[in-house]
Amino acid sequence: MSEAAIDIEQLRKCYGRFEALAGISLMVPRGSVFGLLGPNGAGKSTLVKSLLTIVRPTECRGSMLGEKIGHRQTLGKVGYLPEHARFPDYLTGRQIVAYSAGLAKVPASMARERAERLLELVGMKEWADRKNGTYSKGMRQRIGLAQALVNEPEIVFLDEPTDGVDPGGRIEIRKIIERMRDEGRTVFVNSHLLGEVEQVADKVAIMARGRIIEQGSIADLTHQESRYEVRTVGPVPMPLRSHFESVGMRVAGDTISLLADDAHGIQPLIDRLRREGAAIREIREVRSSLEEVFVASVEAQGREEA
Numbered sequence: 001m002s003e004a005a006i007d008i009e010q011l012r013k014c015y016g017r018f019e020a021l022a023g024i025s026l027m028v029p030r031g032s033v034f035g036l037l038g039p040n041g042a043g044k045s046t047l048v049k050s051l052l053t054i055v056r057p058t059e060c061r062g063s064m065l066g067e068k069i070g071h072r073q074t075l076g077k078v079g080y081l082p083e084h085a086r087f088p089d090y091l092t093g094r095q096i097v098a099y100s101a102g103l104a105k106v107p108a109s110m111a112r113e114r115a116e117r118l119l120e121l122v123g124m125k126e127w128a129d130r131k132n133g134t135y136s137k138g139m140r141q142r143i144g145l146a147q148a149l150v151n152e153p154e155i156v157f158l159d160e161p162t163d164g165v166d167p168g169g170r171i172e173i174r175k176i177i178e179r180m181r182d183e184g185r186t187v188f189v190n191s192h193l194l195g196e197v198e199q200v201a202d203k204v205a206i207m208a209r210g211r212i213i214e215q216g217s218i219a220d221l222t223h224q225e226s227r228y229e230v231r232t233v234g235p236v237p238m239p240l241r242s243h244f245e246s247v248g249m250r251v252a253g254d255t256i257s258l259l260a261d262d263a264h265g266i267q268p269l270i271d272r273l274r275r276e277g278a279a280i281r282e283i284r285e286v287r288s289s290l291e292e293v294f295v296a297s298v299e300a301q302g303r304e305e306a
């Protein structure tokens with residue numbers, strides 16, 4: 001069995017002359033939570049819709065669950081919560097999930113039990129007989145999640161699952177995503193909420209203007225440019241301070257900050273400090289947040305294209 005739930009090499013989607021996806025390569029490991037991040041209009045929804053053949057890709061090389069993209073039986077193993085999903089206001093939550101089970105061809109003998117289990121999972125059992133029209137946005141999203149899971153999918157795509165959901169609801173949705181991963185499912189989450197993705201995703205890709213500009217584990221991405229802070233006992237003496245600044249370090253009082261690939265990169269600084277008799281009080285690695293990596297990557301790509 002392939003280790004990749006999704007493995008695409010060259011995915012393009014053009015709307016007329018506009019290239020919404022400009023040759024995407026992406027690998028999503030099975031059983032992982034994958035976060036696709038990007039500013040508005042980056043192409044996240046178009047990417048998901050192309051994988052699900054809701055829009056027809058202009059060019060597509062790659063596979064999902066070991067089969068070619070668009071393979072019908074494979075699409076039956078996929079769940080999907082679209083962005084801004086809307087269900088009829090006159091149906092109750094239970095009816096929406098039951099109706100979705102029918103569409104997914106879940107045998108009638110199993111549908112009722114499955115709907116109950118999913119309503120329980122998303123915390124909507126208590127409100128399951130109230131009409132959708134009376135639900136808050138967060139409750140609608142939970143019903144949307146339940147319908148996305150009704151066919152017990154191997155991969156589930158969630159497009160902005162926490163959009164409009166309050167902080168408490170977001171935490172609950174995060175827990176549901178973690179549960180899905182614990183059950184062995186692959187979860188593909190589109191989001192522009194970086195902090196949230198940072199907390200749940202095993203791997204992320206950052207997308208801008210139809211291209212993937214970064215991809216890897218959160219640790220890889222946030223580690224790429226580690227900043228180190230070295231603090232001395234008392235302020236850094238003047239001749240040393242000028243020297244450090246002349247080689248691109250920042251010095252403020254007793255703190256020297258520098259960028260380095262890893263801890264080896266800070267050894268010359270430590271050697272120099274000790275040679276000059278300065279006592280070191282603290283050394284710490286200050287990792288970039290995913291948000292800092294995101295902003296820097298998107299800006300860098302913008303400059304490249306300008």
Ligand SMILES: Nc1ncnc2c1ncn2[C@@H]1O[C@H](COP(=O)(O)OP(=O)(O)OP(=O)(O)O)[C@@H](O)[C@H]1O
Nearest residue numbers: 015020038039040041042043044045046047083192
């Ligand atoms: N049917 C369409 N016809 C023409 N252009 C489209 C169509 N659908 C999307 N686009 C364009 O493709 C680009 C990517 O849109 P997409 O909805 O995939 O972005 P997104 O990253 O999901 O953004 P958001 O976070 O705002 O939902 C945008 O410039 C959008 O205007």
